[in-house]
Amino acid sequence: MHFTSEQRLDGGVLEREFTLGEIPGILWTPTSASAPVPLILLGHPPLGLHKMYPRLAGRARHAAADGFAAATIELPGSGDRPRWAAAEQARADLRRAMEAGEPVGDEIVDALILPLVERSVPEWQAALDALLSLPEIGGPVAYSGGVISIGVRLAVVEPRIVAAGFFAGSFVPRAVFAEARQVTIPLHVLLQWDDEGNDRQAALDLFDAFGSKEKSLHANMGGHTGVPQFAGDAAAQFFARHLRQAVSEGSCRVAGSAWGGTGASCGAMS
Numbered sequence: 001m002h003f004t005s006e007q008r009l010d011g012g013v014l015e016r017e018f019t020l021g022e023i024p025g026i027l028w029t030p031t032s033a034s035a036p037v038p039l040i041l042l043g044h045p046p047l048g049l050h051k052m053y054p055r056l057a058g059r060a061r062h063a064a065a066d067g068f069a070a071a072t073i074e075l076p077g078s079g080d081r082p083r084w085a086a087a088e089q090a091r092a093d094l095r096r097a098m099e100a101g102e103p104v105g106d107e108i109v110d111a112l113i114l115p116l117v118e119r120s121v122p123e124w125q126a127a128l129d130a131l132l133s134l135p136e137i138g139g140p141v142a143y144s145g146g147v148i149s150i151g152v153r154l155a156v157v158e159p160r161i162v163a164a165g166f167f168a169g170s171f172v173p174r175a176v177f178a179e180a181r182q183v184t185i186p187l188h189v190l191l192q193w194d195d196e197g198n199d200r201q202a203a204l205d206l207f208d209a210f211g212s213k214e215k216s217l218h219a220n221m222g223g224h225t226g227v228p229q230f231a232g233d234a235a236a237q238f239f240a241r242h243l244r245q246a247v248s249e250g251s252c253r254v255a256g257s258a259w260g261g262t263g264a265s266c267g268a269m270s
Helices: 049-065 085-099 106-132 148-157 174-180 200-209 229-249
Strands: 002-009 013-020 023-030 037-043 069-073 137-145 161-167 187-192 215-220
Touching (some): 023 106, 037 106, 037 148, 037 229, 049 229, 106 148, 106 174, 137 148, 187 229, 215 229
Parallel strands (some): 037 069
Antiparallel strands (some): 013 023
């Protein structure tokens, strides 16, 4: 991991851009922290970090106010990363179907989402390895938002993630429903009831498929961009509750053994 720039934001937040190989990313940490802090991975749609920055930085400020670090990485084929011909073709097929008022079939959804999951998840895990090696980050880790299929895969394969918040607003391949049954961590799922680009029934079916003993669905009226402020506050409370609980349960452990990092987590949230 190579840091390329840094700036201090209002509210006591240090923002640092980094690269991990060819992958750009951003890390936000609270400047007031006196011990290693938990981490929230900020997912986002494949629109590019520059376009998503205002929303990501807002979420990161919220995390820092709760005493957590937050980080994100650019998705394959997005932003300044090399173009990915297959992904661009899948997006074009999706646009054509939607503009023609045709159903978006499984073939289009699979071509759009499954290769993105296969490429993205190992990159998120590599970023997590690098982030947890920093002395200011001690775990535990949560995942928030972004392409829900990426979040589902991470929740299944990444034991360092102790809780996840999903936004039910993207297309979901049928194969992901089978993976959802393997998810066991606490989940907070947000659904915009009138989301014009979301199959509401598919979102409800996916929620039903999750194997977690603790899972909550928060449905609000409005379209994709009409998420009310109180819904964001509720998600932040979910992360605060579970990250602090994980720190409390691991208060006698070191992050190197508990969450794969090197910093001590004992008492980080006390």
